[in-house]
Amino acid sequence: MNTDWMDQAACAGVDVEVFYPPVGDQDSYRQIRAVYCGPCPVRRECLAFAVAAEPADLAKRHGMFGGLTPAQRHDPKTVAAVLAGDDPPATEAPAGEELERAA
Numbered sequence: 827m828n829t830d831w832m833d834q835a836a837c838a839g840v841d842v843e844v845f846y847p848p849v850g851d852q853d854s855y856r857q858i859r860a861v862y863c864g865p866c867p868v869r870r871e872c873l874a875f876a877v878a879a880e881p882a883d884l885a886k887r888h889g890m891f892g893g894l895t896p897a898q899r900h901d902p903k904t905v906a907a908v909l910a911g912d913d914p915p916a917t918e919a920p921a922g923e924e925l926e927r928a929a
């Protein structure tokens with residue numbers, strides 16, 4: 827898989843731990859999205875890469891990529907919207923991410 831796009835990432839050089847806030851920490855998700863992912867020129871490439879690489883099981887997904895939380899990346903419609911150039915809300919908590927993970 828081509829990863830040349832990573833050179834253009836808005837988060838290049840940023841501590842990767844920044845993108846792994848505590849599960850369900852909506853304030854952190856919003857901040858990451860506003861500062862890094864929202865204006866990132868390779869957001870779509872990042873999202874496609876993350877979705878292709880991460881496990882299908884939501885409970886095993888972590889971090890913020892492509893401006894989407896793990897639960898958002900678990901929703902095909904939300905992923906498709908970003909890949910098509912739309913901009914879903916910065917945070918979601920669809921059905922409660924914490925509840926999904928606790929199940």
Ligand code: SF4
Binds near residue numbers: 867
């Ligand atoms: S979308 Fe976010 S996580 Fe992905 S490369 Fe851009 S800034 Fe980094």
